[in-house]
Amino acid sequence: MVYINKWRVQFNDWLMNWLASTAGRSATFYAFVFLYVGWMLWNTVTPYQFDPYPFVFLLFLSNTVQLWYLPVITLQSNLFNTRLQELLEFVREVVLRLVNVEHLQLESSREIHMMLESQKVVLDNIVTMNEILLTTLNRIENKANEIDAEIDEEFKHGSSE
Numbered sequence: 001m002v003y004i005n006k007w008r009v010q011f012n013d014w015l016m017n018w019l020a021s022t023a024g025r026s027a028t029f030y031a032f033v034f035l036y037v038g039w040m041l042w043n044t045v046t047p048y049q050f051d052p053y054p055f056v057f058l059l060f061l062s063n064t065v066q067l068w069y070l071p072v073i074t075l076q077s078n079l080f081n082t083r084l085q086e087l088l089e090f091v092r093e094v095v096l097r098l099v100n101v102e103h104l105q106l107e108s109s110r111e112i113h114m115m116l117e118s119q120k121v122v123l124d125n126i127v128t129m130n131e132i133l134l135t136t137l138n139r140i141e142n143k144a145n146e147i148d149a150e151i152d153e154e155f156k157h158g159s160s161e
Contacts, residue, residue: 013079020076023069036062
């Protein structure tokens, strides 16, 4: 039973879409203009008149078409609103997903920033330790040179005596 109702709803949606889109075309407007002008010319010029001057039957047919299309336009508007609500819900879900992704990216960038800051501190410490080591090595080299110079001096003094 639900399947049949669903089929009916789908068929009605399709029919309302088709009727509303057909009625909304400029070709339909021109067809009605051609029909009305042709009807009026036929019933005023030719001897085979079936709807004389006040064109009562034409007026009746026009009113009938209008009465048939009034619920079609209303149903088409309801269907459009339903589809618009579905589209808005879809857009809302997409925006929420994008906001969630943006939030995750923001968190990731904060974590990366914190990691880079900690790496900067570590690199600063390494540079400081390198400078201390270079200073210590220079002192050791200077001390070694002094000791070598003293040994050389003692060796020169000892060999000259």
